[in-house]
Amino acid sequence: MARQLNQMQDWTRETRITHRRVMVLAALMLLIMAGLLSRYFYLQVLHTSEYRALSDRNRIAVRTVSPTRGVIVDRSGQFLAVNEPSFTLAITPERAVDLESTLATLTDLLGLSAADVELFADTRKRRRPMSPVPLKYRLTDEELAIIAVNKHQLAGVSVVSELTRYYPDGDLAGHALGYVGRIGIDDVDESQKDAYRGITHIGKVGLEAYYEDILRGTLGASRVETNARGVELEVIDRIEPIPGSELTLHLDIELQRVASDALGDRRGAIVAIDPATGGVLSAVSNPRYDPNKFVNGISFADYAALRDSRDAPLLNRVVQGQYPPASTIKPMLGLSGLNRGIIDADSMVPDPGYYQLEGDSRRYRDWILRIRGTGHADEMNLRDSIAQSCDVYFYDLAHRLGIDALADSLAEFGIGSTTGVDLPSEKQGVLPTPQWKQRVIGSNWYGGETLIVGIGQGYMLTTPIQLAVAVSAIANRGTAFKPSFVAAIDGIPVTNQPLLDIDAPATHWREIIDGMVDTVFSARGTASGMRSGLDYSVAGKTGTAQVVGIAQDATYEEDLLSEYQRNHGWFVAFAPVDEPEIAVVVLTENSGGGSTAYPIARDMLDYWMSRDG
Structure with missing residues (x-):
C-alpha cells in the first residue's frame, strides 16, 4: 500500500515538472516570435526603403x-x-x-x-x-x-x-x-x-x-x-x-600640303596666317612624325628613334623653335626710327661695306662686302636698305636708337613674348637688354652688342609664330590678332582677340612696306628671284641667321662648315599688299640663307592667290 502511494506521488510530481517545462517553452517560443515579428516590422515597415536600396546595390551595378x-x-x-x-x-x-x-x-x-x-x-x-x-x-x-x-x-x-x-x-x-x-x-x-x-x-x-x-x-x-x-x-x-x-x-589642309611639299626633306618651319583674323592657315614643322603611331602606344624602338634623333622631329618648331630673326626685323626697326624722328625717308647713311663705332677698331661687316668688295652703294636710304638688306644702315640706326629704345620697338611687335596661340608649350624667345644680360649672364652690356641686335643676331631669339604675328601687324598697318588654329566650336565661331596695336602715321607704314615690295620686285632686291611671273603684289623680307661666329677678318665659307653650322634662311611676306589675305613665314634650317626660303613662300602664295573663293 505504501509502495503504491509513493508511485502515485512520483507521477504527480512528474506531471507538475512537465507542465512547468511546457509553460517555460511556450513562453520562450512567444518571446522568439515576438522578437521575429518586431525585427520583421523593423525591416519591412520602419526601414523598408533603406534595405531595398542595399538589396538593389547587390544586384544592380x-x-x-x-x-x-x-x-x-x-x-x-x-x-x-x-x-x-x-x-x-x-x-x-x-x-x-x-x-x-x-x-x-x-x-x-x-x-x-x-x-x-x-x-x-x-x-x-x-x-x-x-x-x-x-x-x-x-x-x-x-x-x-x-x-x-x-x-x-x-x-x-x-x-x-x-x-x-x-x-x-x-x-x-x-x-x-x-x-x-x-x-x-x-x-x-x-x-x-x-x-x-x-x-x-x-x-x-x-x-x-x-x-x-x-x-x-x-x-x-x-x-x-x-x-x-x-x-x-x-x-x-x-x-x-x-x-x-x-x-x-582655320587650317587649310591643301595649303599645308603645298607648304610641306615645297619644304621637302629640309629641316625648318612654315607658318601662314590670315592677317584679318589671326587664323593659322598652315603650320609645318620638319622633320615630322605620324601621330597615329602614338594613339595606342608607340614601340620603344620607334619612340627612341624620334627622341634621340639630332633633327628633333618631336619638336614643334613653329612654336618651340627659337632662332635669331636676322634681317626680318629691319622693317620693324625702320618704323621705329621714323616714329622717333631719328630718320626720315630721305636720310642717307654712307656704306663702305662695314660700320665702326667711334674709338673702336672693330669693323662690323655687311654680308655684301664679300661679294662686291664694297658696300651696296656710296650712300643708302631706308627703302633701299630694307630691299637690299643693308646691314650698315641698320647698324647705324641701332646705334642711334640705343638698346633700350630698340628693345621697346621690337617688343611692340610681340618679339620676346608668347603670342598666346592655342598650342601648349609655346616658347617666348629672347629680347636681350642690359638688364636681361646682367640677370642671365652676369656681365655688362657693350655698344657693339646693340649693333648686332640691330640686325637680328647676337642673343636675340624668336619663334616662327612670333614673326608671323609681327608680319601680320605690318600687313594691317599696326594691328594684329592673337593667332588661333580653331575657327569654330560646334559651328559657333570663336571670337578673334586683338594682340598688337602699333601706332604710326600712314606715310611711315608706306615707307617700310615699299621697301618690302622692292625686296621682291626691284632688281637688287634680296628676293628678286621670285618675281618672275607674279601677277599679284607681294611685300617680303629675307633674312640670313648666323649659327656660328665668324672672326672679323675671316670669310664665311659654307663648304668648309658642317651642315649644322651653316646659316639659317628666313623669308617673311604678305599678299596682296593693299588688301592682305595671307602672311607667310618660312624658316629653312642650316640652308645657307634666305634665298632657299622664298621659293617655298612663292609656291604657297601662288596656291593661295589662285584658289577659288
Missing part, C-alpha cells in the same frame, strides 16, 4: 558609358582627326582563372610588348570591378583569328568593338593636331579621375591636348542588373553620354 571624342576638321570640312571602328583585346580580371598565365599566353600568341602589359596594369587600377580592361588595340584579321582559335584557354579574354582615334593625313599636320594616347598614371590628377572613368585615351600634345576638355565629352551611365558573379543580365536604364565638341580649324 552602375556602368560608365564613354563619350565619343569630338572630330577635328579643316576650314573646308575635311576630316583631320576622326574616330574609326576597330577591335580591341580586353581582359576582365575577375573572370580570368590565372591572370598572369593569361597575360603570358597572350604575349606568346600576339607578341605583346612590355609597354602593353605595363599600360594594362595602369588602366586596371582605375577601372571598376567586372569591367574589361583594354590590352591591345586595332587588332588585325590575323590576330582576331589567333584569339578565336585559342579562346578555350583564354578565360576572361574578350574582343571589344570600339572607336579609335585616327589621323587620315598621317604626318602632314601632326605637330599642330598632336595626338591622343592611352592614359598613364601621371596624366590625370585626383580631382579628374571621376571624369575619366571608362575613358582610355587623353590628348597628349598639340590641339588634342590644348582642347582636351572640349574634345573629350561627358561620361554617361547605365544601370544594369547582375547576377551573384557580377555578370550583366539586363540594362535597367541609361543616361546617354554627351559627345565631345567638333573643332573647325
Whole structure:
C-alpha cells in the first residue's frame, strides 16, 4: 500500500515538472516570435526603403558609358582627326582563372610588348570591378583569328568593338593636331579621375591636348542588373553620354600640303596666317612624325628613334623653335626710327661695306662686302636698305636708337613674348637688354652688342609664330590678332582677340612696306628671284641667321662648315599688299640663307592667290 502511494506521488510530481517545462517553452517560443515579428516590422515597415536600396546595390551595378571624342576638321570640312571602328583585346580580371598565365599566353600568341602589359596594369587600377580592361588595340584579321582559335584557354579574354582615334593625313599636320594616347598614371590628377572613368585615351600634345576638355565629352551611365558573379543580365536604364565638341580649324589642309611639299626633306618651319583674323592657315614643322603611331602606344624602338634623333622631329618648331630673326626685323626697326624722328625717308647713311663705332677698331661687316668688295652703294636710304638688306644702315640706326629704345620697338611687335596661340608649350624667345644680360649672364652690356641686335643676331631669339604675328601687324598697318588654329566650336565661331596695336602715321607704314615690295620686285632686291611671273603684289623680307661666329677678318665659307653650322634662311611676306589675305613665314634650317626660303613662300602664295573663293 505504501509502495503504491509513493508511485502515485512520483507521477504527480512528474506531471507538475512537465507542465512547468511546457509553460517555460511556450513562453520562450512567444518571446522568439515576438522578437521575429518586431525585427520583421523593423525591416519591412520602419526601414523598408533603406534595405531595398542595399538589396538593389547587390544586384544592380552602375556602368560608365564613354563619350565619343569630338572630330577635328579643316576650314573646308575635311576630316583631320576622326574616330574609326576597330577591335580591341580586353581582359576582365575577375573572370580570368590565372591572370598572369593569361597575360603570358597572350604575349606568346600576339607578341605583346612590355609597354602593353605595363599600360594594362595602369588602366586596371582605375577601372571598376567586372569591367574589361583594354590590352591591345586595332587588332588585325590575323590576330582576331589567333584569339578565336585559342579562346578555350583564354578565360576572361574578350574582343571589344570600339572607336579609335585616327589621323587620315598621317604626318602632314601632326605637330599642330598632336595626338591622343592611352592614359598613364601621371596624366590625370585626383580631382579628374571621376571624369575619366571608362575613358582610355587623353590628348597628349598639340590641339588634342590644348582642347582636351572640349574634345573629350561627358561620361554617361547605365544601370544594369547582375547576377551573384557580377555578370550583366539586363540594362535597367541609361543616361546617354554627351559627345565631345567638333573643332573647325582655320587650317587649310591643301595649303599645308603645298607648304610641306615645297619644304621637302629640309629641316625648318612654315607658318601662314590670315592677317584679318589671326587664323593659322598652315603650320609645318620638319622633320615630322605620324601621330597615329602614338594613339595606342608607340614601340620603344620607334619612340627612341624620334627622341634621340639630332633633327628633333618631336619638336614643334613653329612654336618651340627659337632662332635669331636676322634681317626680318629691319622693317620693324625702320618704323621705329621714323616714329622717333631719328630718320626720315630721305636720310642717307654712307656704306663702305662695314660700320665702326667711334674709338673702336672693330669693323662690323655687311654680308655684301664679300661679294662686291664694297658696300651696296656710296650712300643708302631706308627703302633701299630694307630691299637690299643693308646691314650698315641698320647698324647705324641701332646705334642711334640705343638698346633700350630698340628693345621697346621690337617688343611692340610681340618679339620676346608668347603670342598666346592655342598650342601648349609655346616658347617666348629672347629680347636681350642690359638688364636681361646682367640677370642671365652676369656681365655688362657693350655698344657693339646693340649693333648686332640691330640686325637680328647676337642673343636675340624668336619663334616662327612670333614673326608671323609681327608680319601680320605690318600687313594691317599696326594691328594684329592673337593667332588661333580653331575657327569654330560646334559651328559657333570663336571670337578673334586683338594682340598688337602699333601706332604710326600712314606715310611711315608706306615707307617700310615699299621697301618690302622692292625686296621682291626691284632688281637688287634680296628676293628678286621670285618675281618672275607674279601677277599679284607681294611685300617680303629675307633674312640670313648666323649659327656660328665668324672672326672679323675671316670669310664665311659654307663648304668648309658642317651642315649644322651653316646659316639659317628666313623669308617673311604678305599678299596682296593693299588688301592682305595671307602672311607667310618660312624658316629653312642650316640652308645657307634666305634665298632657299622664298621659293617655298612663292609656291604657297601662288596656291593661295589662285584658289577659288
